[in-house]
Amino acid sequence: MVIVMAPGATDVDIDRIVAHIETHNGQAFVSRGVTRTIIGVVGTEDVLETLDVDGLPGVAETMRITAPYKLVSAQNHDKRTTIRVGGVPIGPDTFTFIAGPCAVETPEQTLEAARMAKNAGATLLRGGAFKPRTSPYAFQGLGVQGLRILAEVRDEVGLPIVTEVTDAADVEVVAEYADMLQIGTRNMQNFGLLLAVGRANRPVMLKRGLTATYEEWLMAAEYVAQRGNLDIVLCERGVRSFEPSIRNMLDVSAVAMVQRLSHLPVIVDPSHAAGRRDLVVPLARAGIAAGADGVMVDVHPHPEAALCDGAQALFGDSLDELARAVATIPPLLGRTSAAHVAG
Numbered sequence: 001m002v003i004v005m006a007p008g009a010t011d012v013d014i015d016r017i018v019a020h021i022e023t024h025n026g027q028a029f030v031s032r033g034v035t036r037t038i039i040g041v042v043g044t045e046d047v048l049e050t051l052d053v054d055g056l057p058g059v060a061e062t063m064r065i066t067a068p069y070k071l072v073s074a075q076n077h078d079k080r081t082t083i084r085v086g087g088v089p090i091g092p093d094t095f096t097f098i099a100g101p102c103a104v105e106t107p108e109q110t111l112e113a114a115r116m117a118k119n120a121g122a123t124l125l126r127g128g129a130f131k132p133r134t135s136p137y138a139f140q141g142l143g144v145q146g147l148r149i150l151a152e153v154r155d156e157v158g159l160p161i162v163t164e165v166t167d168a169a170d171v172e173v174v175a176e177y178a179d180m181l182q183i184g185t186r187n188m189q190n191f192g193l194l195l196a197v198g199r200a201n202r203p204v205m206l207k208r209g210l211t212a213t214y215e216e217w218l219m220a221a222e223y224v225a226q227r228g229n230l231d232i233v234l235c236e237r238g239v240r241s242f243e244p245s246i247r248n249m250l251d252v253s254a255v256a257m258v259q260r261l262s263h264l265p266v267i268v269d270p271s272h273a274a275g276r277r278d279l280v281v282p283l284a285r286a287g288i289a290a291g292a293d294g295v296m297v298d299v300h301p302h303p304e305a306a307l308c309d310g311a312q313a314l315f316g317d318s319l320d321e322l323a324r325a326v327a328t329i330p331p332l333l334g335r336t337s338a339a340h341v342a343g
Contacts, residue, residue: 001041013058033230071225077263086160086179095330096294096338100126103308104146120323125159147177168196198227238273247275267294
């Protein structure tokens with residue numbers, strides 16, 4: 001069961017309902033979004049039948065959800081959600097362009113990449129300070145030093161930060177610097193990490209795992225939501241296939257399908273799907289046309305010298321080409337640039 005609270009519901013109203021649920025031997029999980037608060041109820045059929053909360057102060061409605069993911073299901077939301085990151089919206093009425101270096105390497109490289117991203121129309125800056133890599137010998141990121149560089153660059157260019165957190169023990173320090181916490185594909189089912197970011201007061205970007213089904217992806221989002229955070233953006237970044245000429249296969253159908261299963265925004269990351277620069281723009285166009293709420297790409301001022309994923313980083317003409325696609329295709333689908341809304 002899901003209890004939807006009225007917009008004017010107070011903390012006292014919410015606490016009263018939680019106490020009522022627990023008195024009836026149920027479990028209550030309070031999740032707060034930008035526009036409303038939802039209380040998820042777990043219990044036996046007998047518990048759910050005897051709760052009778054419809055008349056309690058602050059309750060807007062109650063719903064029985066058949067999907068296994070209760071809080072992120074489209075069944076409990078009559079329209080899709082818009083998430084705000086540092087004032088920048090990500091949702092069904094806008095299109096959000098996120099860009100930046102895959103990894104923070106130096107202050108100069110990060111600042112130059114951020115300026116490239118902003119000049120191309122990006123409204124959020126991506127950049128990795130903690131980099132989980134397939135090889136333990138590959139560059140693993142600068143850690144807290146990288147976070148400090150990102151914060152300085154944010155102050156310089158004015159773009160809120162999206163950065164990855166890889167360990168539950170690091171959530172608090174990453175949240176000090178970041179405007180949005182990213183969960184990477186390798187950590188999609190790191191349940192301790194999901195619970196930790198669910199308790200952090202930051203929006204969360206949840207990338208799809210390499211072999212995850214839509215239901216597994218949404219159940220991972222449910223872990224975050226169940227710990228109190230409904231400000232979640234889902235990111236399709238490619239799944240593993242049998243084709244060796246590309247890194248991963250961007251599942252464009254995931255955009256349309258998951259938007260029907262869930263009320264959460266869905267964006268695409270064609271950089272990590274393709275793994276090669278020449279495919280990033282075509283895949284971005286495909287994602288936009290499929291109805292993605294945003295696109296996230298890698299940019300680098302000197303990709304040939306990049307310490308991480310230089311082969312997929314955009315610069316020069318390739319970045320200009322993507323900027324034109326982002327500026328022209330979303331308006332054909334009735335979307336406004338997030339830059340206009342945030343400004």
